[in-house]
Amino acid sequence: MTPASPSVFALIDGVLPSASRISPAVNAVFLALLLTSAALVAALTIAIVYFLIRYRRGSPAPRPRLKIAIWKFEATWIVGTTVVFLGFFFWGARIYLRMAKVPAGAMEIAVIGRQWMWDIRHQDGRRELAELHVPVNQPIALRMTSEDVIHSFAVPAFRLKQDVVPGKTVLAWFEATVPGSYPIFCDQYCGTKHAEMGGRVIVQTPEDYAAWLATGAGADSAETRGRALFVRYGCAGCHAGNSSVRAPRLEGLAGRDVPVEDGKIVTADDAYLRDSILLPNKHVTAGYAAVMPSYQGVIPEGDVLDLLAYLKSLASENPPALNSSAP
């Protein structure tokens, strides 16, 4: 177990630990903003108090006209504040772009928000409610969606927050650097029990994590579950290898550019795959008729995520065959 990283925020570390790869960067820009603001407030306060005392009505202080043109003051202020502000803009934007880019090799975990709980599904099939076990020093990519309203997955200790929006899958990532237990909040108001929609991230050392994994051995992986669902919902009837030519084959589809009916090319990303299941007529693959029924309201969000995991496994050279070990 590594000790908490030393930081100028040590005083409040008890309440707000700084426990992710990105937090030191956020702390630094926050501290710079705080010091700049404090300096400005101090300067303005000193100036105001000085003027108030020296130039109170009836004081003998001389009040000659200003010798310097007013525009010179104005120009100084405008240029000065603009330069400082732009500095903070660039600093904050750089970190934000880093937050948006999931590092290679991240371990993927699915998160489903619903009134009022976090439903968390690991790739190996483990499922947790309101708890998220992760190994330390391992980038984790959260693939998230909501079954009802907008929620927001927030872990203050990781400086992490991402709205979880129904109708789309969103990605967020973090890399915990200190083992421990950190609160998860729902930060977007989501109805009656919004304040109780919490949870904890439990960051474990690799050994503890392995032990935790072992307790849940035997569950099916998301891919395996997705493969079963692919058969159960009847997708395989049209899309699988030996069926008729009514529907496009899905092997190697994920991530590829797909020509669609109206002549456009779309990339088969998460949003495309999801739409193709729930709103199949949005992008009909060129050369096929719009005959697929919508699965909106038929397939729950958790199953959609499992299906996506399966479809993405098909992108590889040797997809698991449908008839092999399907439960």
Place this chain on the structure above:
Amino acid sequence: MKIDAFSSRDVSADTPVNYFTRDYSLRSWLFTRDHKRIGLLYLISITFFFSIAAIAAALMRWELLTPQGDLVVSDIYNRLFTLHGVLMVWFFLIPSIPAVLGNFILPLMIGARDVAFPRLNLASWYLFMTGGLLVLYAILIGGVDTGWTFYTPYSSVYSNGHVMLMASGVFIAGFSSIATGLNFIVTLHKLRAPGLTWFRLPLFAWSIYATSLILVLATPVLAITLLLIMLERFLGVGVFDPKLGGDPLLFQHLFWFYSHPAVYIMILPGMGVVSEIIACFSRKRIFGYRIAAIAILAIAALGFLVWGHHMFVSSQSVYAGVVFSLLSFLVSVPSAIKVFNWVATLHRASIRFDTPFLYALGFLALFTVGGLTGLFLATLAVDVHLHDTYFVIAHFHYIMVGGMVMAYMGGIHYWWPKISGRLYHEWLARISAVTIFIGFNLTFFPQFILGYLGMPRRFHIYPPEFQTLNIVSTSGAVVLAIGYTLPLFYLGWSLFFGPRAGSNPWDATGLEWTTPSPPAEHNFERTPVVTQEAYDYPDLSL
């Protein structure tokens, strides 16, 4: 100020006939077309709405004393913050300075007999009240639990409160905003006294002009958005609900396209009032008058381009986030310029510490803190941490309450002698101003820390480590409540027993001070002719 105006005879002392005393009947008030009386109708109405919203806030602060949800159940708490937000934003802050002081003072300030469309002005008040009563009715029959932001698909599909009724109230009140804005724009274009050129206008008039532009341009977007929610809720047309093929983020774009400019509706008039007060009590022209006026317009224009900074973690495109962050920093520049100009005005001034000036100082301090913490939220990476936490709550209360309400109170105290013809008890008023300042900081400063530590907004059940700061905040609210209650008493007292004010108790410039206090029904016996700049105070270097 050399003005060929109303004769200097001060009529208020002996001749009682003025806009107030000429007819006491209820009918004469409800059918009045006098901008001054309409201003007072708004004053009474918004004080009423403010009181209800403040009681909701008090109940919330009481609940937040403990980490458990023990005073009210979740559904009640959620209704409390919704009603607090809806009433404070649309039925207090937005109409506060424009509809009360703008109506009463603006025509006097520019030497006009009334606004351009007096009947429309009265109709605006009726629209406002219709909207307000609908909202109150929605609260009485069960309330709404969406928050004032009405985010979809919660509001359009999942909420079982009276969303549509409340949204209709806001929709109708929106037309009151549009009509008032239109009225002020035409008034400022067409009814300025001879010689009162644009760059001779007091900054209060500039701020009302900029505010009116926003009211007219932004409010229709809110109206359309609320209509779309109704379409989806009643007719099942998929606009925002993904299950119907809609996009929930579209709502946020539309909502903030209105509501961010609305923030400037709520602060620009405050900047105008504070400019008047600082100039008057320092006996100096506002430093950099022209740039101060242009900064007001710049804020109004740039304010339309920053709505996406409410959506940095909403899953909008990261590049959109970057652009909106940049624009948000740019809109802060003119605000910073204004602060520097006010402070520079105090340099080599001749300062008197009357109550309005104390409020203006309070505004300056709190607006500066509110503005600086806005920079934290405009900084993308920091916003990811602070978004939807108490830091945001503290930030916008520093702007809205610390800024706008301080300015509004300052304006009420500054123009009270003009409105009522009486002076209030100066020391009580100063004590109340200082009490409000202390109570405000005690209430809201701890919320910055709470937010930084991660306490989410709209939480009445919270981890116990947040309790101490919440107790400090709640005790501050008690002080704040005392500060807000005091003026009701001493201003009420002054109406009947206060000494006569005379036409110009502050020795201020500005056409409104050339009329008797209270002014006659048609303001000016003869239209004044203006030959001087605004804030034409005597040269202090002599």
